[in-house]
Amino acid sequence: MADINATYADLVEEAFIQPLRSVLIVDDQYPTWEEILNEALPADNQARGLAVRSREKEWRRNPSGPLDVIKQFRSHKPGFVIDIHDAVSGETHKSDEDELADYLHQSDLLVLDYNLEGAESGLGGLKAREILKSVLTNKHFNLIVVHTSEHDLNEVFSDCLLSLMQSCASRFDGDIDAGISKLEKKLDELVDEGLFDRKVLFEKMTMDDYLSLRRAHVSLGDAIRSFMKAEGYLADVSAWAKQAGLAGKDLKDFFYWAVQEFEKPHKKLFSEGEFEGVSWSRDPERLWFRTVRGFVAFVSKGPTDLLSELQKALEAWQPTPSRLLSAKYRHELSSIGVEAEDRTLLKRHVFAHFYKDFCSKGNPKLSDAEAERLRTAKLKSHVYSKSEAISFHIEDEVARFGERIRLADGGESEDFARFYNLDLSDEKSAESKKARAHYNSYVSTLPLKKGDDQLDSGHIFKWGGDWWVCATPACDLQPGQNTTAFVGESSEQRPFTALKLVEVKNMDDVDDQHVNSGLFCFVEPVDQLGAVICLGFQKIEKSEIVPNQKIEKSEIVPNGKATWRTFVAEKNGLISQNKMSMIVPKFVDQKLVLEAAEAEVVAKLRYEYALNYIQKIGISVTRIGLGYS
Known part of the structure; x- marks a missing residue:
């Protein structure tokens, strides 16, 4: 049963703090395993440079500071795995950054001392800022606490933040x-x-x-x-x-x-490029910033509970319910994902058959390149099915967490909704309309991937100024599959059917009857990121003014006929850099002409939505009443 007494702080702790298991402390005044073990060696075998550096560290005169921090993480339930790096083992800044990036692949939390070079160096946190930038460019979302004895925490925060930005003047x-x-x-x-x-x-x-x-x-x-x-x-x-x-x-x-x-x-602080998704707070009570790759809290050194300070900074960030759910999903996947995966993999007959099919070339007439693309397609389908099966085992726990969020929000008050920084209280407002359009696009389309792809059901492309959606079943589009469109077969060309779509120029014309008609889709074209357009195979027009009302009613133009064409994809349907080569059969001067063309692939519908358009093709070709007058 959901905990009705949960607070927002409880939810943040469960989503972001409880999953933490390991911490890397980067501080030039902390003892490292290397120097401690080095001292245990006979004097002749000791690394002299390491021994000298160790004797000069502050912890030897005042060990209570590092000890208190380490105790914090040891006393946490469950206790943290702790590693310490003094950031001076490398010969250059770059080697330090790369080494730390490798460390962080195994660490959940980074505690970073700001003045790693010592106050007397005059570098003013240069190495810490370089490490921070390196960490925020790796492939993981990192939680970082910048831990400093500098007297002006605001200045430390500003310098670190500016190091993630490109100067305005450099872009004039x-x-x-x-x-x-x-x-x-x-x-x-x-x-x-x-x-x-x-x-x-x-x-x-x-x-x-x-x-x-x-x-x-x-x-x-x-x-x-x-x-x-x-x-x-x-x-x-x-x-x-x-x-x-x-x-x-x-x-x-x-x-x-x-x-x-x-x-x-501040010229030396700025970065050569801009970090993505930078946001921040300069509230003196809680300094933090984040990028798409990490969250950074700033804390002064002293008798402070670092995990508590990190959680307060996370609360000040106000992660949305969606972010809380996403973090909870990652944690559950990490916690019971192995168990769920093992349950799935116990079905040996399933996966033995998959591997046999995966290794098989299939159609012997396929070239090696085409066979590789076919195997890739099979593997993607397998990964999708496997991910769905594993998610099935953790979805109940994530759903329970979502219910706790709703109850903590007070039900109808929707206090957490303000964390999205959008006012959707007015259903007719521009923000509400935009939110609905983006949501409809989110539930119906998949993000396009960089690099090469294979033509599939639901791929939306532009050709000749018109919009089209591929309406051929996925099983007929893979290399090596038979085709019934033409006599014979080809290992280079793949026929497919596409349905013509019409763009709705004015999104205000789209109302509930259109959304629920099954005739329209909402896509965010790859070349217009942030903009959602509505496409349908029938037009929307304004009807006459409704009697006794001052509004016009949008109606679908009554035309049951869909416009569809047969195209031929070159290179067996290869999409490269969102471009696809194809052949367009057309009649010119009473003769069939095969015209070469290039289409721009701009979006892809999820399969259940693509299936809707496949069915529309079937309806279009199964009309009766040809003898009616």
Whole structure:
């Protein structure tokens, strides 16, 4: 039975903290296994450099700090597997980063000391920032605690955050640079006249102001418009520029100048590229940021429970119910996935037959390349079925966790809904309509993969300015399968049927009757990420105004005939870089012509949705009443 007393903190702990089993501590003042064991060797056999470095470490004079941290993780139930790295064993920063990245493949949590070089080095956390960047580019989602004795935790946070960003100035185009150069001459004149002082910029513009401009949802165009009105984050900077007599184009150039000047003292911090999905909080009570590859909390050294501080930072992030469910799914898969997998694999006859079929070339007429593609297709299908079977064993526990989320949310109050930062209270609002469109796309389409793929049922492509969906059963599209479309057979060309789709230009015309009609689909084209379009094989038109009402009603144009064509895919249906070569049979001057064409594959429907269009083809070719007048 679901725990009705669970709080949001309980849910975050269960999803993110309880799954942790191992921790890697990176601190140049902590003892490592290497140095401890090195001391046990006879003096002549000891590594001298390691011994010297060990004797200089702070823990020898004050072991309580490292001991308290280690005790925290040992006392956790279940206890953590702990490893320690002092980040100075490599000869270069790069070797350290690579080594740590390898360590993290086996660690759930990283505790990273910020000043690994020592305060006297003057490097100010350079090595820690490089390690952080390396960790946040590996293939795993990492939980990281930056643990520091620096007096200004805010500055440590800002420096680490800037190291994940590309400077704005590095992306200014030639026109902007020319405008700044021209403005500089005018500013020189104002300085000479005593009307302007460049140093005042750092009194008017704070790090908070700059980071507010860098948030993902802030448009630079909107920021400039606010700046021109002396509003928004840089209102004080704008007012200061206006006091100096700047207006119009000069004032706009001053915006770019101010951003560039503010970035100059931080120039060495910025990254050459932008990290994906960066978001953050500068709340002094809880400093954190995240990317798509990790979450980073910032904590001052002292008698602090690091796991508790990490959990509070995670709560401040406010992961959505969807993220909690995803984290719970990963944990359950890790916890009982092996057991579930073993239950599945006990069916030896099933998997013996799979392996025999997988290793078989199938049709002896297939080339080696085509046989490999066929085996790949079989393996993908096998992985899908196996994943579904394993998920079946853990779905009940994840569902129970989802019920706990709902109960903790208070049922009807939907307090957790605000964590999505969307207001869907008005069903007719633009946000609600967008949410429905994206949800419909999510449940009906699969993400396209990079690299090569095989033409399959439900692949949506554009050709000749029109939209088409492949409506041939999947079993007829694999290399080596027989075809009934033409006499004979080919190992290079594969006939397939496609249904023509029509794009609905105005999404406001799509209502419940269209969504539930089975005639339309919702896709997010690979070349229009973030935009969902509605496609159907029948048009939507506005009917006359309904009597006694001031609204028009959208109706499906009554046309039961679907437009479909037979195409021939080249290279046995190979899709490369979202492109597919094909042959289009058509009549020209009373003669059949085979025209070469290239189609752009933009999306793929899930099979149950593709099957709907396959059925529409069947309905289209089984009409009766040909003799009706």
